[in-house]
Amino acid sequence: MSVVNFLFPSVVRFGEGCLSLLEKENIPKGPGVIITGGKSAKKSKALGRAVSYLEKRGDKVYVFDGVEPEVSVETADKASEYCRKIKAVYVIGLGGGSALDCAKAAAGCAPGGCGVTQYLEDKAKLNKPPLYFAAVPTTAGTGSECTKNAVLTWTARKVKISLRGDSLVPRLVLADPELTYSMPPDITSWTGMDALTHAVESYFSSGANETTKALSVCAIKLIQENIVKAYKNGGDKTARRSMLLASVNAGFAFANAGLGAVHGLGHPVGAICKIPHGLVNAIMLPHVLKYNKKACLKEMKALEKETGNDIIDTVLKMNKQMKIPGKISGVCGNAKAMAGLILSTTAYSGSMQYNPVKMDAGKTEKLLKRVL
Ligand SMILES: [Fe+2]
The missing domain is CATH 1.20.1090.10 (Dehydroquinate synthase-like - alpha domain)
Incomplete structure (x- = not known):
């Protein structure tokens, strides 16, 4: 039997200004967390706008920022723990590949109550439904918004490793070209x-x-x-x-x-x-x-x-x-x-x-x- 599998995000919106749709999308009611990188999402005002669109829905919105380039397992662990602490219902990844991968891993791991390392070492399975996850890329290249993988740097082992699972594919993608204008x-x-x-x-x-x-x-x-x-x-x-x-x-x-x-x-x-x-x-x-x-x-x-x-x-x-x-x-x-x-x-x-x-x-x- 030869079977070809197709796995795509549930909803993908593409177009200038589509970040504003955060306010109207069928995202569960908060609390929610936006996971993002360093300064660029703040500088481009994308972060402030995303928070404001979600707050207009009456949500309590938290921000986990400072995700480093080539994000580490340790940071993904902290993000996952943060989602548990604030009892997040949804996660928005806003940024380049590292922010999206960190958000994807956090949304996938938070409900299970285990650290990312435990999943990577096969000591735990990703068998609980992840938190609702939406991906908003601000660079044009990673493709993380389309995949079931979160690529993480396992610093202690000096390797890059993928946390994988069909359930990790984003439920919503907002691909807004305007968010890429400020890339150097x-x-x-x-x-x-x-x-x-x-x-x-x-x-x-x-x-x-x-x-x-x-x-x-x-x-x-x-x-x-x-x-x-x-x-x-x-x-x-x-x-x-x-x-x-x-x-x-x-x-x-x-x-x-x-x-x-x-x-x-x-x-x-x-x-x-x-x-x-x-x-x-x-x-x-x-x-x-x-x-x-x-x-x-x-x-x-x-x-x-x-x-x-x-x-x-x-x-x-x-x-x-x-x-x-x-x-x-x-x-x-x-x-x-x-x-x-x-x-x-x-x-x-x-x-x-x-x-x-x-x-x-x-x-x-x-x-x-x-x-x-
Ligand atoms: Fe790549």
Whole structure:
């Protein structure tokens, strides 16, 4: 029996100004908590607006802020504990991938009364319904608003790990391009290249199907037209809108098709070398595409026919235009010295299993040498 599963958020709204719908959506009555990152959601006024829309419903609204980039298991634990303490009925994740992943993990873990670590160590199961969870992305790239995974950094073990469960998929997504306008150029390029990596890896994934491929192609076309425009001129509203739409489409694609070696190896590289996720992906993507080329020549030709461009040339050109270096050592001076540690923490059970070339320790070492 061959079964294809599709998992999507229950409700997705996309469009300029749709943050205001928080007031009218069918979200359960509070208390509620907004989980967010550092200063950007405050600076862009998105946080204040979200609180005000929810308060207009008569809700008591709490804020758990300060979620760090590449969020840790420890922070997700604190957020989950906070949700229990205030007896939260719903959780709104507002921010980039880390804020959304932290909120997703907190909403999933809070009802069970256990710490996130207990679920990660398989000492507890995510078998209680999570708190109602809505995702409001403020970057265009993570795709976390579309998935059942919360990617967390397990600091003690120096690894990135996914907390997974079908019930973790957001109930509501509000994808408002206006919230991405204030992203600086570097975050625009890194998050945008993360979205491109999602689209490209899901296209070549062994888990891809006709539907996910169509979503991947749509995202790749939007990104190749718009990422450099958004990077060079953050005020280009059409480019911003296109990048967020691409990110959501790429999210739908990889949530259902899986990823590949860029994410499989990129997570340990990022965790050990302390490099932002999107930047690691941008650097690794052309190397992995070249490595995989022989195994997916037919698919590469098909993609070129769809997008009008060779995908490897396209990625190299984008990276050059956005000043992204060609190797990891270009952003982490002692990366080569950490190769052994990276390899020892690379897992083959997650994204790596969908790579078109079946990866093992020997192949991964060869690939890593090219990337570092
Ligand atoms: Fe990613």
